[in-house]
Amino acid sequence: MKHAVSEHLDTYTEQGALRLSIVATLLVALFGITFGLLSGSFAIAFEGFYSLLDAGMTIIALMVTNLIAASSTIGPQRSRLNQKFTMGFWHLEPMVLGLSATLLSSAAVYALIGAVQSLLNGGRELEFDEAIFYSVVNLAICIGMASFGFNVNKRLGSDFIALDAKGWLMSAFITAALLVAFSIGWAVQGTSLAWISPYVDPAVLAIICLVIIPIPLNTIRHALIDVLLITPTELQERVDLIAKRIVKKYGFLSYRSYTAKVGRGRQIELFFIVSKNLAPKRLEEWDLIRDEIGAAIGGESPDRWLTIIFTTDPEWTE
Known part of the structure; x- marks a missing residue:
C-alpha cells in the first residue's frame, strides 16, 4: 500500500508532481473556506474557492498528461487510444491551459465586483485573530509548494507544472497581502482609526483581484496561439x-x-x-x-x- 502511494505521488514524473499539488491544493482550499466562514472574511473564503477551482483545473491537466503519456507508450492501451485519436492528444493541452487561465481570471473579476459592492455598503466586520492565524499557516504552505513546483520543473520542463507553480506563487502573494492587511486591522482596533476595520477585508480583496486578473493573460495568449496553429x-x-x-x-x-x-x-x-x-x-x-x-x-x-x-x-x- 505504501509503495503504491509513493509511486502515485512520484515527483520525478509530471503526473506525480501534479497529483501531489492537487492533494495540497484541496487541503488548502478546505482550510481557507473553513477559516473564511469562521472569521467572516470574504477574502479568505475567496482564496479557498480560488484554490478549489485551481485544483479542479489541475485534475483536468493531469488527465491530459496521462493521455499524452499513454499515447506515447507501447502496448494495447496505446493501440486503443490511437484508433480513436490518430493525431494524438497535443491539441488538448493548450485548450486546458487556456480554459484554466480564463476561469481563474474570471473568478477574480467576479470577486472584485463583490469587493467593490462591499466597500460601497460600509465593509464587513471580521475576527482578525482567526484571520491572522490562517494567513501565517497558509503562507508557509504556498511558499513551500511554489518552491517545490519551480524546482521540479527545472528537470521536467512542463507547461502544466509551470502554471501550477505560478498558481502557488500567486496564492503566496495573496496570503502575504492578507496577513499585512489583517495585522493592520487588528492593530487599529480600540484606537481612533478603528473605523477602517470593516473596510480592511473588502479593500484587500479588491487589491488582490486587480493583481490576479492580468497574471493568467499571458497563458491565455500562448494557448490561443497554439489552438489557432499560428506558425512559431x-x-x-x-x-x-x-x-x-x-x-x-x-x-x-x-x-x-x-x-x-x-x-x-x-x-x-x-x-x-x-x-x-x-x-x-x-x-x-x-x-x-x-x-x-x-x-x-x-x-x-x-x-x-x-x-x-x-x-x-x-x-x-x-
Whole structure:
C-alpha cells in the first residue's frame, strides 16, 4: 500500500508532481473556506474557492498528461487510444491551459465586483485573530509548494507544472497581502482609526483581484496561439534553413514547409519538389535523406510529428 502511494505521488514524473499539488491544493482550499466562514472574511473564503477551482483545473491537466503519456507508450492501451485519436492528444493541452487561465481570471473579476459592492455598503466586520492565524499557516504552505513546483520543473520542463507553480506563487502573494492587511486591522482596533476595520477585508480583496486578473493573460495568449496553429517563428526559420540546404545539396527544385506548435507537440511537414529528370533512387536512398533531415531538425521524441514528402507535382505541396 505504501509503495503504491509513493509511486502515485512520484515527483520525478509530471503526473506525480501534479497529483501531489492537487492533494495540497484541496487541503488548502478546505482550510481557507473553513477559516473564511469562521472569521467572516470574504477574502479568505475567496482564496479557498480560488484554490478549489485551481485544483479542479489541475485534475483536468493531469488527465491530459496521462493521455499524452499513454499515447506515447507501447502496448494495447496505446493501440486503443490511437484508433480513436490518430493525431494524438497535443491539441488538448493548450485548450486546458487556456480554459484554466480564463476561469481563474474570471473568478477574480467576479470577486472584485463583490469587493467593490462591499466597500460601497460600509465593509464587513471580521475576527482578525482567526484571520491572522490562517494567513501565517497558509503562507508557509504556498511558499513551500511554489518552491517545490519551480524546482521540479527545472528537470521536467512542463507547461502544466509551470502554471501550477505560478498558481502557488500567486496564492503566496495573496496570503502575504492578507496577513499585512489583517495585522493592520487588528492593530487599529480600540484606537481612533478603528473605523477602517470593516473596510480592511473588502479593500484587500479588491487589491488582490486587480493583481490576479492580468497574471493568467499571458497563458491565455500562448494557448490561443497554439489552438489557432499560428506558425512559431523560431521553428519555421530553423526548418526553412535546413530545407534550403537539402534542396541545394541534392539538386531539388524547391520546397514547401509547414510548422505548428500545439502544446508540447511540434508538427512539421516538408514537401520537396523534385525534377522529373532526376536520376532514379531506391526507396532506401530516399529514407536516408529523410533520416538526414530529421536528424538536422532534432528533437526526435513522441512529441515531434514530422512528415517528409518528395514529389514532382507542385500541387501536392499546396
